[in-house]
Amino acid sequence: MRVRSNMVDTVLGGHIGFEGCPEPPTDLCGRADASWVDLDAVPTDRPLTGTAVRRFLLLARTPADLRRVVPLGALLPEVRGITVVITESPAWRSAPVPALDNGRYWGKLRNLQVCREPDGSWRIEADFAGQVPAGGVLRTLSRGMTGPSRGGPHAPVVSLAGVGSSHWRPGDPNVTPAPVTGPVPCRNNAPGGDLVLRTVTAETPPWQGDGSRLIERPEVSGGTVRPDAAQPGTAGTGVPFSPDVIPPVDEAVVCPIGFVAAADGPVGGFREAHGAYEITREDRAVTRIPLSGALTEMDIIRVRGLPGVAVELDGGWRAPVGVARVVCGLAAAGVPVIARPGPWWSRVLGTELAALLNGFDPEDLADPLLRESFSVRLRRAALRTHGVAGRWRSLAEAGGFRPPDPPTVSVLLCTRRPDMVGFALSQVGRQRGVPVELILALHGLSANRPEVAAAVAAYPGAIEVIEVDPRKVFGDVLNEAARASSGDYLAKMDDDDWYGPDHLSDLMLARRYSNADLVGCAAEFYHLETIDTTVRRRAVTEVYANHVAGSSILVSREAFTGVGGFRPIPRAVDTQLLESVTAAGGRIYRAHGLNYMVRRGSIAGHTWKEPINTFLRSYRQQWRGLYANPLMEMDVPSPARKAAL
Amino acid sequence: MVQPRIRCNDYGTLPVPEPGEWLPRKSVSVVIPAYRCDETLPLALASLAGQSYPSHLLEVVVVDTGGAVRLSGPGPVPERTRVVRVQDGGEGVNARQRGAAVAEGDVVHWLDADVVLDREHIETQMRWHHLAGYLVVLGQVRFHERRAGVFTASEVEAAVVSGTAAKLFGEDEGVPHQVMEMWERTGDLRQAGSDAFTGYVGTAASLPADLFRSVGGLDVSLPLGHDAEFAFRLAQAGAVFVADRRSVCHHLGGSAAMRRRRESRRHTMPYITERIPHYRSLRNHPNRQYLVPNVEAVVDASGRSAESVQATVNGLLAGRMSDVSVTLVGPWGLLAGEQRFPLDDPSADLRLIRESFRGEARVRFAERPAETAFPVPFRFTCPAGWVPRPDALERLLKFADDNALGLVSLVLEEGEEMVAARLERTAAVRRALLLAAPGEEIGDVMHQVSGTVWEDGLSWGLRPMGATDDEPAVDPEIERWKRKVRYWRRQARLLRRQLDRTPRGRIRGMVAEGLRLVRSRRQAPGPDPQTADRAIRGGRRKIER
Secondary structure, eight states: OOOGGGGTTTTEEEEETTTTTTSGGGGGGGGTOOOEEETSOOOSSSOSOOOOOSSSEESSHHHHHHHHHGGGGGGOOEEEEEEEESSSOOOOOOOOOOOOOOOOOGEEEEEEEEEOOTOOEEEEEEEEEEEEEHHHHHHHHHHHOOOOOOOOOOOOOOOSTTTGGGGSSOOOOOOOOOOOEEEEEEEEEEEEEEOEEEEEEOOOOOOOOOTTTTEEEEOTTTTTTOOOOOOOHHHHHHSSOOGGGOOOTTTTSSSSOOOOOOOOOOEEEEEEEEEEEEEEETTTTEEOOOOOOOOOOOHHHHTTTTSOOOOOOTTSSSHHHHHHHHHHHHHHOOOOOOOOOOHHHHHHOOOOHHHHHOOGGGGGSSSHHHHHHHHHHHHHHHHHBBOOOHHHHHHHHHTTOOOOOOOOOOEEEEOHHHHHHHHHHHHHHHTSSEEEEEEEEESOOOOTTTHHHHHHHHHOOOOOOOOEEETSSSHHHHHHHHHOOOSSSEEEEEEEEEETTTTTHHHHHHHHHHOOSSEOOOOOOEEEGTTEEEEEEEOSSSOOOOOOOOOEEEHHHOOOOOOOTHHHHHHOOOHHHHHHHHHHHEEEEOSSSSSSSEEEEEGSSSSOOSHHHHHHSSSEEESSSSSOOGGOOOOOOGGGGGGGO | OOOOOOOTTTTTSSOOOOSSEEEEEEEEEEEESSSOOOTTTTHHHHHHTTOOOOGGGGEEEEESSSSOOSSSSOOOOOOOEEEEOOOOOSSSSSHHHHHHHHHOOEEEEETTTTEEEETTTTHHHHHHHHTTTEEEEEEEEESSSSOOOOSHHHHHHHHHHHTOOOGGGGOOOOOOOOTTHHHHHHHTTTTGGGGGGGGGGGGGEOOOOOOHHTOOOOOOTOOHHHHHHHHHHHHHTEEEEEEEEEEEEEEOOHOOOOOOOOTHHHHHHHHHHHTTOOOGOOOOOOOOOSSOOOOOOOOHHHHHOOOHHHHHHHHHHHHOOOOOEEEESGGGGGSSOOOOOGGOOOOOOHHHHHHHHTOOTTTEEESSSOHHHHHHHHHOOOTTTTEEOHHHHHHHHHHHHHTTTTEEEHHHHHHOOOOOOOEHHHHHHHHHHOOTTTOOOOHHHHHSSSSSEEEETTGTEEEHHHHHHHOOOOOOOHHHHHHHHHHHHHHHHHHHHHHHEEEHHHHHHHHHHHHHHHHHHHHSSSSOOEEEEEEHHHHHHHHHH
């Protein structure tokens, strides 16, 4: 093969995520001859380089930063080799192995190497027999780390224009970059995007072309929001301040994964120093965040040990948008934030998040359970309002698009105890935040029994009742129920356990940030009926795991049918489903256990394998009587009955 | 009156009014033992006459043990003052007991005859007694060098009425009682927990008369240490100790009395060691019994096999905590009748159990257990057939103390019925019994005044008797040391191996070997026994590897 001499040594490097650092550690890529650009500061007007390039080097600080390169893929050159260095990545992230896709150029692959260096950084080298698009390779790499995006924020299709616009669609490969003055280029005989998001400064020339689908936002460049874009009251472009003005929180990165329940010591501080924000513990910086406020998973890991982070909102910040984004990000990750937003800040953070922050008493951080409940409430508010999906749902609506319908959940509830039907239906009926359809499988029970009929009549939502032959085994009963259902997701619930009203919506949130095929929660709370005591067991939550509580399984229909449903056996159907999903290559995620409490009755009435002693052998906390944590929203407990252990 | 439920000794939740801003209803009897105090008693009475507490609610009982007290002397005396003469007196405990016995007030307030009170001394203490019926209120005593004779009774009354009693002593601010250090440390006893009773001082203390009677009054057989012993029993009865610094009392002639108090320590020790298990450091003998044990273990023998009861009681008596008494509950009265041929006797097991422990001083037999273990601080109820490991009681007591628990329930077995053992703190039970509304579950009240918790019996060293037979209950302490030995042996082996691997060690070894060979050749032509032995050992080691 003849090699053209002028491209033999052309090496182009791009770095991203090093705003706070004086000098990006470009020597990590091992090519002294490369010319480097900051990918956060490149314009979207034209490809990175006009000349042919032999090798592309990407130096990303974290997987979060890699995800911001993905939307810019079309600007990257065609190359014969690519080197990616990710300087740090959390332990919970998958190794950066490309998840190969439909790209035909993968046929030219000659060599692929993934190494973890002793300093913890990842180095990926790929060489091809011919020219391949660097953007395509990076896309598969990003997908390899986060898992294939299911039900992500991909509608509408967006075109991004202007410096730093990739903050708005991290990890989205379906983006067409457009010149800052427009128009949106065509992509295979169709407009490149249904909506255009353009980042602007005071000097930005006006948009050429159709402005009806245009959204303008202040520019996030060089790591900071331009000061002129940060005047209180407006977004610098005349847009009144609302949550929609700040770039979204990338929930695949900044999320509750790895939440640490035990944290002590002083509350962390927040300040601006040396051209970056710093989160401090006793005046020493724990982590540094660029002024754009874009958090990475490493920042979250570093603040996990702090009981909370106090942010003085009215501290005369140069770029309040960056501060707002940090606050939203920390909240989305479940880091307890202590802040007192006034009216202006409430408009930026959203009323729900602001009310939560204002209503919190920092004294509660000392109690691990109250701290975790606050964290869960923060996650909900921040992820819904400020996550990429939530932000684009709102932007699409404002742009005249009908956003996709939220996914529906079918609850599979199987019972053979008529006296529990009323209770069980009340637990499903109080679920909120997701469209729920209930499939009540009566196992050897008639729907005409008065208790059953009354409970079904009183159920407020969509319900379908099926009667199943008592001779059928449990697995088959559940499969019958699944067959009768129509939701996008299937959730299994038990007839005698307690569920908090946000049980299903929290699982759906967990599914979104974890990208898992099956999610569930930990069985942490048990009410031991025979001794009228409630215990909280020790459990590791917010992790990818092999096991979740069987009565909290929420699985996508696709994954469920892919493994052939439940096995036709009388017991252990849950664990068998988990096994099958794992075997089929699916991922399982275990969310927090604050929405779920198991009723542990007398040993005679149930198929309990565990004797009651095991619950008392090692527990985190114990209460006399029936205790429900605040998130359960049950009106039984009085905190005075809590045991001081 | 619905009484507030105070947790441990934390009386800080009580809404105590400011002096002068509340309405007194309860009457108080001030009891003063008087013995050779002609000079000071008039001063004490004068300061009582000047109290802010309403005089119609204030009674003074002077217990005269010297037969020399006259109330007709100069100086003011409270309206309702009487003298009780005690023939067999001496100073101290007997007089107090007698005085309290005749006192008619709702509250008994102890005072010494050589004190001068601040104007609100009685009132500040009495405001607490209007809030709850199980408080022991302690005043602050200051010791002044100035003695009687410097001021007259009338001067004292005038100073007290005008609220300037402290000025009688001029520059001398007085020395605080040494117990103040402990008050200081525990937030005026609020955080003292079960230690609160050690902050008791009998010089200026008050308590409800009912409470005084319910604990059986003072122990008059004690010449010294009766205050500490009384306070201990009050604590076991569920009392809360309130330290009120605003209730000030000035002691005339100070440090000498305090010195004397310290000297008396030696003479008090045996009495309180026998009677107050709370002072663990005094009970440092590994294997002794005391008048009041630390734990009363209760085993129900009725209807149980002799073997199961024997196993449990023997297990309890074999514990590292020897300071325990066992109460065996059963229908022992049935055994009074004539003895039948053993194999036909329906109460044969009962008889066997009775005989098994005839000579064991720590075992008592009772038809039914007392309502509480009072004054024993803990009761451990263990079903027959379950055997505690030697360290079980000790660990459980520590657990209960560390977590301020009043009740630890231990699940043993879950069958048709729950089998459980329980450790109760007498103070918590007594307070709960005092406070429970009719029909209210005692356990719920105990949870409010202390803490209750369920635990797994096995983890706390309670095993079914069969299991302990297969696997003798080895003292875990022995096990621990054995583990340590194994650990260090392993450690030594590893280090030795590491040493073998280091070149220096190997070289040194080779050099030494060479030298030895050279020497042995020089010394004797035959093979050196040492070297031969070493070679064999080395060879064996290689094979092992």
